[in-house]
Amino acid sequence: MSFDVSAANASDPQAAAPAAAAPTAWDRYQPWRRTVEVLAWVTLFAVNAAFGTLTAVIDIHRYQLDIPDWAPAVWEVSSCAVALALVPALVWYTRKIPFRFDSWRRALALHLIGSVLWSVLHVVGMVALRKLVYVGLGERYDVGSWGMNLFYEYLKDVRSYTYMVLWMEAYRLLMRRWQGEASLLASPDDVPEPAVPERPERFLVRKLGKEFLIAASDVEWLQASSNYVNLHLRGRDYPLRTTMATIETQLDPTRFVRVHRSFMVNLDCVGEIEPLESGDARITMHDGSKIPCSRRYRGALRQERRAA
Template sequence: MNAEVSTALAAAPPAVPPVVAPAAAAAPARSAWDRYQPWRRPLEVAFWVVLFAVNAAAGTLTAIIDIHRYGLAIPDWAPLVWETSSCATALALVPALVWFTRAVPLRFDRWRRALALHLLASVVWSVLHVVGMVAIRQAVYASLGERYDWGDWGINLLYEYLKDVRSYGYMVLWIEGYRLLLRRWQGEASVLAAPDDLPAPAQAERPERFLVRKLGKEFLVAANEVEWLQASSNYVNLRVRGRDYPLRSTMAAIEVQLDPARFARVHRSYIVNLDCVGEIEPLDSGDARITMRDGSQVPCSRRYRAALRQERRAG
């Protein structure tokens, strides 16, 4: 810098630095997991529809073959009504089964309780299945001028349950297996345990890193890189650089392990990293909307709003 420029700068009044909003973080490259998300729900729905449609078609064809083989006086349309009514009712019950498996997941540490609840649920599922399919059959038969008689309800309910409990078990195992595959694909996190050979006083009380397992690979995520945490059924999703990694825990359990000087509870389902908070927008309802530095938004309930304001001022 020459002397003239130095003199001019010295004589000029100090410039007020402009307020620059924090730049949004660069969006991570779209992975196969990201590309699957828009198609996930349609494909899941299509899977169940195709599964039950194939079962209905196969069951109908098998029944018709048996009717002709044994020379039974049953019209060919009857098996179609039987199988379609059964599969349509079972398909309608799938959303309830998916919800129940979230509420009562299969876990090794609580398998006895989960097994008992699922056995009870299988009875309820079977009864609803039978009532639904019989109602459909009676309605279709009546529209054709026929009468549908299901016979002895007691023995037939037991007969159907012996079939339904197996179908129920297969569907639960499929749902849990699919979720396990999704977690492995997405990347499942766990708290990185301290080495066993360290003395107890030297072990960290708060996790400094999380171990993420993703399709056979493992990598570490520093705790201070977690932008926020969100409760999701029996998991807590860790948001790191635009990606979610499920951690098998509860919000209450993980909250006591996090550094309170860095992380703050803002909602019953959210904990945020204070260093990643961009701005807080009050709402007329008394709640607030938090905009993170990457532009994403997190709700803040009025219960935690005052505490969050104090944390921000202290920081």
């Protein structure tokens, strides 16, 4: 059972359903984004495996080593396959531990620990694959000294780990710049800071070298995402570098209400609230988007809607 909370807008369909903005290059990229990202990683490791195999085979023939030509292919493919399989874990870890100016020392220490763990998983995985292939070919793969090999492989893996982290951070920065990154408007230098911080009326958005303003009252809902809070309006998301707890204290509490650990909504943009059997609820916004509402915040949402 659900109840409609948009009766005031029922006679005005345009107010209840604002016109969608024309799709931009960013919007057109979104359906393909995951495919492009996956293909980029696969291509990177496939090219690395191919060139690594080729140079190893050349060295074998140059120095007349007693190693079959298929062995370098097994070595390189096993290494790249395991590294590729670990990419999702690395993507998750870099989101949890991003590099920021105010906490870069902590992030660096945690990433050093992460690089050790990543290297151990990489070495164990590729050795297991190599042993499996060698057994299938009637051969025996000798690892040698595990201690020395782990140290040797780590010296290579820490560089690969660093390159991948830098690549991911650069890509995320590019995506934020393309999408448009929001920030609070700074006060003029000659104006003293108020004793109590003023509520922001507008946010400044920087997008590929251009700047424009968006009104705080136009934000339809907010969603926490790592060290950012995405401001959603007119079908677009603008990441703001802050936390949900911080932005909650800055926005007008009579307009913006926390409905979930990761979501806030603009009461003027709420269309319908649907109670769920679990005690939680599902909020349908005027544009049709679905927002979760946890039972912890349902009472406050009801109270604010009545007051409005």
